[in-house]
Amino acid sequence: MSDVAIVLVVVFLTLLLSNVPVAVAIGTATLAAVFANGGMASSEMIVADRMVNGVSSFSLLAIPFFVLSGILMGRGGMARRLIDFAGALVGRFPGGLAYVNTLTCMLFGSISGSATAAVSSVGGFMIPEMNRKGYNREFNVAVTTTAATTGLIIPPSNIMIVYAVACGTVSIAAIFIAGVIPGILMGLCIMAVCVVYALRHGYRGGDKAPLAMIWLTFRRAFLSLFLMVVIIGGILGGIFTATEAAAVAVAYSLVLALFVYREVKFRDLPEILRQTGVTTAVVMFLIAVSSAMSWIMTISNIPQTISSGLVAITENRIVLLLIINLLLLFVGTFMDMTPAVLIFTPIFLPVVRNLGMSDIQFGIMMIANLCIGLCTPPVGSCLFLGCGIGKTSITAVTRPMLPFFGAMLFALLLITFIPALSMWLPDIAGLLK
Secondary structure (H helix, E strand, O other): OOHHHHHHHHHHHHHHHOOOOHHHHHHHHHHHHHHHOOOOOOHHHHHHHHHHHHHOOHHHHHHHHHHHHHHHHHHOOHHHHHHHHHHHHHOOOOOHHHHHHHHHHHHHHHHHOOHHHHHHHHHHHHHHHHHHOOOOHHHHHHHHHHHHHHHHOOOOOHHHHHHHHHHOOOOHHHHHHHOHHHHHHHHHHHHHHHHHHHHHHOOOOOOOOOHHHHHHHHHHHHHHHHHHHHHHHHHHOOOOOHHHHHHHHHHHHHHHHHHHOOOOOHHHHHHHHHHHHHHHHHHHHHHHHHHHHHHHHHHOOHHHHHHHHHHHHOOOHHHHHHHHHHHHHHHHHHOOHHHHHHHHHHHHHHHHHHOOOOHHHHHHHHHHHHHHHOOOOOOOHHHHHHHHHHOOOHHHHHHHHHHHHHHHHHHHHHHHHOOHHHHHHHHHOOOOO
16 A cells, blocks of 8 residues: 555544544544655645546536525425325335335435435424324334435435436436436335235224325425426426526425425425525535545555555456445445545446446446435434434444345445446437437
């Protein structure tokens, strides 16, 4: 390992273990590595320049728009209408509220593109409701926490935009459409755990909803659901780019929240915009410092060294993919998804290309993998938020969470070793180069 790599790793891990924020740890480690790389003059100017270049991308403009639309959806009453619709569809089955929770998280997460928004908006209603109906409190938190991550795989998704920018060879439209089947698969695997748990604990379902009720709830949720059609259909149809689609999503959700559902007032907009600005600033700073770290790693040949080391271990395709997944699972436990994608995409992408895996499938595999990290300590944002809403501890939730981890890992293996799950839809849509 080179001196630059040693400095980078040691400084980063030391700061991380000292409870320094991840973004600050990445930036400081990068600055130290640049200085160690031959004693470059004006190291801080070099890092600043790479940070600016890292966020100077038209595609990244979609992120603040999707953040704003997600907040508007969470505040605008869309989650409640989706819950009613999901309840009418699957609420009658044994353990029905668990399926309602999962399905709503999938729908809302896919519309908002945010796992934490799904936990707070859907979980804020469903966890207390499931508690009231006699479901185990820790199980309720586990369902919500894991199901919320499916919205990062089902498009639109901010992390998919970040991956497309980091990869450089994948269109946002292609990675969006590639996530549909894997995201649904992940949700179905989570539902399978709910089925077993409900049967073992004797959870009963609600009354069967008549067709008239299903139709009524669908009509109420239609405008919310139609946003997915507008965004994906517009991108695939060439009507607008992903960035323009994000702006359309803001306009659409603003009209729904203000004038149709009327659950957001004009006086609420300054606070919503402030929240959007804070969230966007955090994401963009992470992208900036991660881009700088990725650059110093590239010029120091660290990705090539790691790639060669992996190939030296074994040339077996299955074993290599399992190793990469294990490494990403480990990374996801202590690093946020955005820096993880930006830093490790250039490291692992050459390896999987040599194995014959497409850039699109690898992107879906990486995102699905890192979604598990959102449900694990010490930086699992969905887990902490879910425990806060459910008024329970991480220790108490750990045991009920294990079967859901197993289900997500099973789905991850299918995504890893069955290319058609990710590639079929982009292929028939004509998005493969």
